[in-house]
Amino acid sequence: MQGEPGIGEDAMCLGIPGKIVEILDEDLMLAKAEVGGVRRNINIGLVHHEGEKVEVGDWVLIHVGFALSRIDEAEARSTLRALEQIGDAYEQELAELRGSRIE
Numbered sequence: 001m002q003g004e005p006g007i008g009e010d011a012m013c014l015g016i017p018g019k020i021v022e023i024l025d026e027d028l029m030l031a032k033a034e035v036g037g038v039r040r041n042i043n044i045g046l047v048h049h050e051g052e053k054v055e056v057g058d059w060v061l062i063h064v065g066f067a068l069s070r071i072d073e074a075e076a077r078s079t080l081r082a083l084e085q086i087g088d089a090y091e092q093e094l095a096e097l098r099g100s101r102i103e
Contacts, residue, residue: 015061015068016083016093017076018042020054033062036080036094042067063093065100 018033029045031054044067048054052070059076060067071079083090 015063016090016097017059017071017079018062018067018097019076020044020056020058020060022056023054031067033060033067035062035097038094038098040065040097040100042100062097064096 016035018035020031021034021039022032024030024032024041026048029043029048030041031044031048032039033042042060042062042065044054044060047060047067047070054060054067054070059071059073061069061071061079083093
């Protein structure tokens with residue numbers, strides 16, 4: 001994030017769209033999401049609550065292993081196209097996702 005020690009002023013944190021492919025544990029609020037061909041376990045606790053359950057096939061906005069919000073498929077695909085055009089910031093976010101391990 002901007003202002004964090006060790007990160008340049010031009011750096012930014014991105015959330016990237018991911019598709020939920022499996023609910024792993026509802027009690028622990030864990031799901032498996034796919035982003036750019038990478039599948040990782042993520043925490044869905046911020047968007048999975050009474051009356052608002054995350055289900056297989058849903059799209060969510062993910063940052064470092066946490067689903068921040070649910071988004072629709074059209075918005076997800078549009079955002080992915082825009083992120084791919086950004087290049088470095090998108091690749092950095094994918095690298096962070098690859099490195100995240102929620103088990």
